Amino acid sequence: MTRKIGFIGAGTVGTAIACLLGRKGYNVTIVSSRTDKSARQFIERVPGCRIAATNQEVANKADIVFITTPDAIIPTIAAELSWHPGQSVIHCSGADTAATLQPARQSGATTGTFHPLQTFANCPQAIINLPGSTFAIEAEEPLLGTLKKMAEDIGGRWIVLKAEDRVLYHASAVIASNYLVTLVKMATDLWQTFGIPPEEATKALLPLIKGTLNNIENVGIPGCLTGPVARGDAGTVRKHLESIAKSAPELLDIYIQLGRQTIPIALAKGKIDENQARLLEYVLDQAAVQGVKA
Numbered sequence: 001m002t003r004k005i006g007f008i009g010a011g012t013v014g015t016a017i018a019c020l021l022g023r024k025g026y027n028v029t030i031v032s033s034r035t036d037k038s039a040r041q042f043i044e045r046v047p048g049c050r051i052a053a054t055n056q057e058v059a060n061k062a063d064i065v066f067i068t069t070p071d072a073i074i075p076t077i078a079a080e081l082s083w084h085p086g087q088s089v090i091h092c093s094g095a096d097t098a099a100t101l102q103p104a105r106q107s108g109a110t111t112g113t114f115h116p117l118q119t120f121a122n123c124p125q126a127i128i129n130l131p132g133s134t135f136a137i138e139a140e141e142p143l144l145g146t147l148k149k150m151a152e153d154i155g156g157r158w159i160v161l162k163a164e165d166r167v168l169y170h171a172s173a174v175i176a177s178n179y180l181v182t183l184v185k186m187a188t189d190l191w192q193t194f195g196i197p198p199e200e201a202t203k204a205l206l207p208l209i210k211g212t213l214n215n216i217e218n219v220g221i222p223g224c225l226t227g228p229v230a231r232g233d234a235g236t237v238r239k240h241l242e243s244i245a246k247s248a249p250e251l252l253d254i255y256i257q258l259g260r261q262t263i264p265i266a267l268a269k270g271k272i273d274e275n276q277a278r279l280l281e282y283v284l285d286q287a288a289v290q291g292v293k294a
Helices: 012-023 036-045 054-059 071-080 096-107 121-131 143-153 164-190 199-218 235-246 251-269 274-290
Strands: 004-008 027-032 065-066 089-092 109-116 134-139 158-159
Touching: 004 012, 004 054, 012 027, 012 036, 012 065, 012 121, 027 036, 027 054, 027 109, 027 199, 036 121, 065 071, 071 089, 071 096, 089 096, 089 143, 096 109, 109 143, 109 251, 134 164, 143 158, 164 199, 235 251, 235 274, 251 274
Parallel strands: 004 027, 004 065, 065 089, 089 109, 134 158
Antiparallel strands: 109 134
16 A cells, blocks of 8 residues: 555546545645646545646556546646656546456556546535445456555455446446436426426435435346336326326426336246237337327
């Protein structure tokens, strides 16, 4: 843990990782940022760390450099700085591969990726959320072993990904996290049709959402699936389609598509048979073709 660690970028991701590494005894010594405010908030959470005047100063002074800037800037930083043999350069993008750091590799540095599979709404919450998270790593030894140990030391797990797997891995994260927000927004929009404002709707739905997450964790998929598709209730699904078509037609297609994706899960759970599945598919297909005239 004596190797000096530096961060280029003092946003939420970099600050949270640096804070937790520092708490575990890692020698986080230097940070650079586009804004003085972000850099100062970073060093407040990482005792012993100082602010660099330039990104190049971080590259010069640190043995391990994390680039935790927005993804679009990573290639520019990798290309415009001078790197040296024996140094490790890592970015924390989910979709980009280690090839983004090729200029550093050509200069003799070892390169890798260290993506935390977690949502980063703000820094205090990110520091709470990171332990227990999975880190997607792409690197060669000995850096691979170093990154695995970092993940474990801050209370996380790790998976090793090939370069060609990263984009679909990241897409899955977007579906599970970002689009969950979209689905909740859609659900609260329906409540507004009967006069309940979004804030109240969200409070009402959150225990249901948390219960579903608990079931996913403790029962698993497909066993955790409940609701009309899970029990083969085509009549209720039809009522949903009719009402959505009348009151919120912009949500009809997504309801149909989600219903179609849910039928195989219901079959796998074993609570519906093929005939019930075909009837559900028929109801959804008819809605897609006709727009469901209420």
